[in-house]
Amino acid sequence: MKKTVLITGASRGIGREIAKLFAANDYNVAINYFKSEEEAEKLYLHLRDEGYSVIKVQGDVSNRIQVDSMMNIIYNRFGDIDVLVNNAGVAQQKLFTDISEDDWDWMFNVNIKGMFNCCQAVLPKMINNKRGKIINISSIWGLTGSSCEVHYSASKAAVIEFTKALAKEVGPSNIQVNCVAPGIIKTDMITHLNTSIIEKLKSDTPLGILGTPRDIAEVVLFLASSKADFITGQIISPNGGFVI
Template identity: 40%
Template sequence: MLTTQTCLVTGSSRGIGRGIALDLASHGATVVVNYRSGEAEAATVVEEIEANGGTAISMQCDVSDYDEVAAMCERVHDRVGPIDVLVNNAGITIDKTFTNMTREDWDRVMDVNLGGVFNSTNCFFDDLLDAEHGRLINISSVVGQQGNYGQANYATTKSGLFGFTRTIALEMARSGSTANCVAPGFVKTDMLDIVPSEVQEKILGRIPLGRFASVEDITGMVSYVASPKSAYMTGQVLSVNGGMDW
């Protein structure tokens, strides 16, 4: 399904990003595994893809630094050529109630979660416009739709992706390329595991399907959006949240 596609997934050494990279590769895509500090974890992702007959490379880069992203773009072009699919997945949390949140806490989350999306999209934008099936996929969150206690910075960045996606979709449309946003609910990853059990129980009570998402619940949607089958869908926010109302 994706045998002609080259896909770059930011922040894909672990968590949802790792799952996205593995799933794209399982559908035949060549995958660029981006990481900031998890070199060993990224290498493991590449090894797993290659062990299953796929093609992947790893690329170190802090997406919040524009110069680093521009340099990564050149390295990607040298190694695998232009990309067809960009998955903006990299993100961080610094959770505090607003009264305790510093400007540094605010700026750091903005720099990675929104600044990183700008940097990566800007550097690879021409690739996406020129690709036969260019796909920009931004990974948001149900927190961007609902808000969440102690996450004013994170929620703001994730809701900001909705407006960014819809606007870029309009600007990409002339080339036939698309931009969409996938907004997962609460997913069983290391990030959720550190949430106190009593808080997890309260969250579960708000999910009609009665369970947290698996990584695989999210990756299937991303692979569909990355594929030629999604050619007539653009500017959409695709909620994968177990039925949580927003």
């Protein structure tokens, strides 16, 4: 039977590539987006026209009512959700002394509460079915911390510990929960950086290159597969050696 994956924040960047790869590997794909409707529509039409089984569902993951509504749409269309990829996230660069309370709350509402909402929404069915995969997207800055990104780093570190704790709790129900912590990836999040900074990041990476969204998508697909059935509570960091 064809499995179903829900990818939050799937309209752009890493999420978009994850959606494309899962579709090509015979999954039903639910594309979640919040504000990027035009990008989500383009991705949906592209995958649909390729003959893949796909829907798009709008929803703010930090809003539980919207999350529950989104899940109902997916369940009505595909039945179960076999794989949840918590990819939706926000980032911001600011001096710590300039971070406002609103900045802090926004960061944790999307990056942490959004993950909490989606996991709580899918787990009852996964536990009942005694199977399921949850893959949370963190960052190398959740492992090491990053200057001028204290709130982002803290939220991504929380993703890591959330993953470990939840894996222990739902493991007896045959549900695997893992985390991917990407390194420097060529997405919109680094377009604001000038050429000299990009080159410095490359030189600081032992492999001498930046990652691509496809690099991350391949790891996520592996963790969602039966090949990873004995892997849970782990943090895998595709980063070219940037963090070792």
